[in-house]
Amino acid sequence: MKTIIAATDFSSAAFNAANYAAQMASAIDANLVLLHIYQIPVNYTEVPFALDMKGIIDDAEKNITSLKEELIRKTNGKLSINTKVEEGSLFDHLKHLCSQIKPYAVILGSQGSTAAERFFFGSESVYTAKHLNWPIITVPPGAGFTSVKKIGLACDFEKVISTIPVDEIKMLVKDFGAELHILNTGETNTYSPELVFESGLLQEMILDLKPNYHFITNKNIDEGIIDFAEKNKIDLLLVLPKHHLLPEKILHKSHTRQFILHSHVPVMALHQ
Numbered sequence: 001m002k003t004i005i006a007a008t009d010f011s012s013a014a015f016n017a018a019n020y021a022a023q024m025a026s027a028i029d030a031n032l033v034l035l036h037i038y039q040i041p042v043n044y045t046e047v048p049f050a051l052d053m054k055g056i057i058d059d060a061e062k063n064i065t066s067l068k069e070e071l072i073r074k075t076n077g078k079l080s081i082n083t084k085v086e087e088g089s090l091f092d093h094l095k096h097l098c099s100q101i102k103p104y105a106v107i108l109g110s111q112g113s114t115a116a117e118r119f120f121f122g123s124e125s126v127y128t129a130k131h132l133n134w135p136i137i138t139v140p141p142g143a144g145f146t147s148v149k150k151i152g153l154a155c156d157f158e159k160v161i162s163t164i165p166v167d168e169i170k171m172l173v174k175d176f177g178a179e180l181h182i183l184n185t186g187e188t189n190t191y192s193p194e195l196v197f198e199s200g201l202l203q204e205m206i207l208d209l210k211p212n213y214h215f216i217t218n219k220n221i222d223e224g225i226i227d228f229a230e231k232n233k234i235d236l237l238l239v240l241p242k243h244h245l246l247p248e249k250i251l252h253k254s255h256t257r258q259f260i261l262h263s264h265v266p267v268m269a270l271h272q
Contacts, residue, residue: 001029001030001031002025002028002029002030002031002103002104003030003031003032003033003101003102003103003104004021004024004025004030004031004032004033004103004104004105004106004107005021005032005033005035005094005097005098005101005103005105005106005107006018006021006022006032006033006034006035006106006107006108007035007036007037007090007094007106007107007108008034008035008036008064008067009036010036010063010064010067011109012141013109013110013141014108014109015067016109016139016141016142016143016144017107017108017109017110017138017139018034018067018071018107019071019074019144019145020107020137020139020143020144020145020266021107021137022071022074022075022079022081023074023075023144023145023146024105024107024137024145024148025075025079026075026078026079027145027147027148027176028104028175028176030104031079031080031081031082032071032079032080032081032082033081033082033083033084033097033101033103034064034067034068034071034081034082034083034084035083035084035086035093035094035097036060036063036064036083036084036085036086037085037086037087037088037089037090037093038056038057038060038085038086038087039087039088039089040053040087057085060085061085064083064085065083068081068083084097090124090128091124091127091128091131091132094106094128094132095132098132098134102134103134103135104135105134105135105136105137105268106128106132106134106135106136106137107136107137107138107139108124108125108128108129108136108137108138108139109125109138109139109140109141110125110138110139110140110141110260110261110263110267125138125260126256126257126260126261129239129241129256129260129267129269130241130256130257130269133271134271135168135268135269135270135271136268136269137236137266137267137268137269138260138266138267138268138269139266140263140264140265140266142264143264143265143266146235147176147235148172148176148178148235148236149176149177149178149179149233149235150178150179150181150232150233150234150235150236151169151172151173151176151178151179151180151181151234151235151236151237151238152181152183152225152228152229152232152234152236152237152238152265153169153180153181153182153183153211153238154183154225154237154238154239154240154259155182155183155184155202155240156184157184157194157195157198157199157202158198159198160198160199160201160202160205161201161205162272163240163242163272164202164205164240164272165240165270165271165272166205166206168270169206169209169238169270170206170208170209172236172238172268173209178235178236179211179212180206180209180210180211180212181211181212181213181214181232181234182202182211182212182213182214183214183216183225183228183229184199184213184214184215184216199213214228216228222258222259222262225237225259226259226262226263226264226265229263229265230263230264230265234265235265235266236265236266236267236268237259237263237265237266237267237268238267238268238269238270239256239259239267239268239269239270240269240270240271240272241256241269241271256269
């Protein structure tokens with residue numbers, strides 16, 4: 001059976017993401033795992049202080065149980081939810097948990113409402129989306145799940161055979177009965193031989209999905225994709241994080257980061 005993992009720190013942004021995860025799990029008949037990772041505070045002063053670890057753990061268990069009960073109520077008791085409270089690094093625990101249960105998706109809030117939440121939540125979400133080799137959905141504040149009728153794939157038509165996870169995309173489209181929209185992210189409307197060739201390969205790979213193709217002409221790639229997604233009511237925007245060697249990485253702008261931090265549409269990062 002499919003399983004969705006929702007990571008939470010009990011903030012309003014995380015609650016919104018957990019609610020999104022619960023509604024999505026109900027829509028595809030999946031189980032839900034709520035995960036909370038707490039960290040032991042670091043003492044930077046010379047004066048030692050007593051740390052109530054039992055209180056920290058008890059509070060976390062109480063909060064995650066309350067969240068579980070709220071989500072069960074919102075899904076009319078039809079959703080199976082398990083909870084996990086662990087100490088350490090969110091990324092490390094997600095990586096380990098994913099290797100055990102092989103989730104359909106991991107869902108996180110993309111950012112919070114306060115400046116501090118935007119910084120910490122955003123940084124955590126971007127790092128996870130770029131480095132965890134499982135499908136990651138980041139949910140912006142205020143975004144709710146109703147259905148996934150339109151899926152957008154941001155694609156630059158480079159090395160499509162080795163970079164596009166076709167099986168995962170086909171599964172998503174079929175699970176939700178959605179339309180697939182291919183959003184070409186080229187910076188110019190010049191149709192080079194390479195672009196024509198790669199787009200032809202992609203068309204063959206996903207022919208059975210009957211996708212719609214769109215060429216985004218905005219010089220700002222991220223802004224153009226986000227604007228298109230919002231105006232055309234895309235329900236889920238798929239992005240394909242790319243890994244770069246260090247010299248190239250220094251100069252390379254992270255489109256994944258921009259999508260996650262600025263999109264008002266939930267963003268799903270897929271890895272080949």
